[in-house]
Amino acid sequence: xNKAQCLRNVLESKExxxxxxxxxxxxxxxxxxxSIKLESISSYLVDSQFxxxxxxxxxxxxxxxxxxxxxxxxxxxxEESRLHELYITYEGVKKLKITSGDIPYAPFxxxxxSNVEELVGAFFRHVRSLQSYFYxxxxxxxxxxxxxxxxxxxxxxxxxxxxxxxxxxxVEVTLDGYPSNMHLIGxxxxxxxxxxxxxxxxxxxxxxxxxxxxxxxxNDHSISYKSLSEAIKPCDAEVKDDIICGIxxxxxxxxxxxxxxxxxxxxxxxxxxxxxxxxxxxxxCEGGRPPSFGIINGSCPTCxxxxxxxxxx
Amino acid sequence: xxxxxxxxxxELMSLMKEPPPGVTVDGDQASQNLTLWTIHMEGVPxxxxxxxxxxxxxxxxxxxxxxxxxxxxxxxxxPVHPHVYSNGHICLSILTDDWSPAxxxxxxxxxxxxxxxxxxxxxxxxxNSFYVKTCNKNxxxxxxxxxxxxx
Numbered sequence: 001x002n003k004a005q006c007l008r009n010v011l012e013s014k015e016x017x018x019x020x021x022x023x024x025x026x027x028x029x030x031x032x033x034x035s036i037k038l039e040s041i042s043s044y045l046v047d048s049q050f051x052x053x054x055x056x057x058x059x060x061x062x063x064x065x066x067x068x069x070x071x072x073x074x075x076x077x078x079e080e081s082r083l084h085e086l087y088i089t090y091e092g093v094k095k096l097k098i099t100s101g102d103i104p105y106a107p108f109x110x111x112x113x114s115n116v117e118e119l120v121g122a123f124f125r126h127v128r129s130l131q132s133y134f135y136x137x138x139x140x141x142x143x144x145x146x147x148x149x150x151x152x153x154x155x156x157x158x159x160x161x162x163x164x165x166x167x168x169x170x171v172e173v174t175l176d177g178y179p180s181n182m183h184l185i186g187x188x189x190x191x192x193x194x195x196x197x198x199x200x201x202x203x204x205x206x207x208x209x210x211x212x213x214x215x216x217x218x219n220d221h222s223i224s225y226k227s228l229s230e231a232i233k234p235c236d237a238e239v240k241d242d243i244i245c246g247i248x249x250x251x252x253x254x255x256x257x258x259x260x261x262x263x264x265x266x267x268x269x270x271x272x273x274x275x276x277x278x279x280x281x282x283x284x285c286e287g288g289r290p291p292s293f294g295i296i297n298g299s300c301p302t303c304x305x306x307x308x309x310x311x312x313x
Numbered sequence: 314x315x316x317x318x319x320x321x322x323x324e325l326m327s328l329m330k331e332p333p334p335g336v337t338v339d340g341d342q343a344s345q346n347l348t349l350w351t352i353h354m355e356g357v358p359x360x361x362x363x364x365x366x367x368x369x370x371x372x373x374x375x376x377x378x379x380x381x382x383x384x385x386x387x388x389x390x391x392p393v394h395p396h397v398y399s400n401g402h403i404c405l406s407i408l409t410d411d412w413s414p415a416x417x418x419x420x421x422x423x424x425x426x427x428x429x430x431x432x433x434x435x436x437x438x439x440x441n442s443f444y445v446k447t448c449n450k451n452x453x454x455x456x457x458x459x460x461x462x463x464x
Contacts, residue, residue, distance in 0.1 A: 247378060247414040249320045271415070281414050284379050301415035 053116040078127045132177025143209045148259045166262045186262035247277035269303040278309045317377045321347045348373045360430045381412035393435040400445045402452040
């Protein structure tokens with residue numbers, strides 16, 4: 001077996017599934033032998049052009065191999081020094097696909113790219129257009145207590161923000177960085193008027209967090225808000241475990257990432273439900289007939305007061 | 314694990330860990346078959362059922378908790394009570410019409426304990442012999458007519 005053959009074995013072996021171990025394997029073979037260059041190896045897994053592309057550093061991009069040489073994780077630093085992760089798969093000669101990334105869906109994610117540079121270029125161009133989107137989400141995450149998603153990323157274009165114990169504010173951020181579909185979840189009577197006024201008087205020169213804090217008069221304690229949430233961080237996980245859905249008795253659902261929400265409008269009712277659990281129950285009460293406009297009314301399983309629920313997100 | 318199994322598993326754990334007074338669940342049987350539980354219940358001291366022992370059977374469908382459990386008294390000692398038929402069927406609205414997914418095995422057990430405890434005279438329901446002859450095996454198939462809320 002010549003050295004090239006040994007090297008091919010290293011490339012294709014399952015044992016060398018992480019980059020450092022793989023490199024060690026290659027190094028032990030190449031050691032002292034100048035006649036073998038990485039470029040001279042062809043493998044049925046990847047072609048040498050792909051490997052050499054990964055070898056040449058592109059500014060602001062780091063590469064790491066995943067389960068095989070075909071799966072590559074790129075860590076990219078954008079102009080604002082934010083780090084983005086992008087997973088790509090090598091599907092064949094000049095066929096690169098993006099498998100997942102930390103950005104909301106965009107058509108270019110489905111495209112096929114002929115080389116790494118083209119792919120990274122497209123990603124950077126897209127990320128550049130999302131700067132206000134990133135800025136607003138980052139600002140919300142840094143200044144507000146986020147109850148849902150549990151681990152917010154740029155992929156999630158919405159946030160459920162804690163206003164008080166029983167009231168959450170839902171806000172979506174458009175790709176241009178504007179708020180949309182804002183509404184309150186929970187026992188929100190006190191806050192409803194404020195939100196309506198606030199939306200009418202929205203100050204477009206200010207960012208979302210500044211507008212929200214002035215709408216709900218959170219000015220004085222918005223900072224203490226965050227520091228408070230940081231102070232309770234150590235037991236945060238415990239707190240989250242405690243909030244279970246009054247229907248499935250669990251905090252997490254196996255098939256979706258939503259968390260139990262304070263959906264009952266009765267101020268004395270302390271129960272949380274997964275939207276999907278409550279929706280399923282209210283539909284069952286109606287004899288299994290889904291509602292015409294996506295919103296169903298009924299009574300709270302716990303306190304029997306009127307409750308309504310929609311089936312979106 | 315299906316949502317109903319997940320919930321039953323959780324309920325079983327908490328019922329075994331912190332059972333309400335006078336109530337014990339047959340944990341071995343229930344963990345082998347999550348859809349069929351046997352619960353041992355003791356008559357509360359100071360009530361007409363003091364010193365008596367009862368057995369309750371819970372049957373769950375895979376739609377639980379959206380579908381109520383089928384709950385009956387089984388064994389040799391069926392409590393003599395105006396809402397309990399001699400075949401073990403119980404006339405209790407939360408087991409059918411008033412069921413809510415927020416209820417649990419524990420809350421059903423407590424309702425039954427309190428139903429027994431508040432009894433003033435040990436007697437069978439007035440239509441007992443007719444009902445027992447004609448009823449379906451499944452008490453949920455009975456169109457119950459809840460006569461009174463006092464007991």
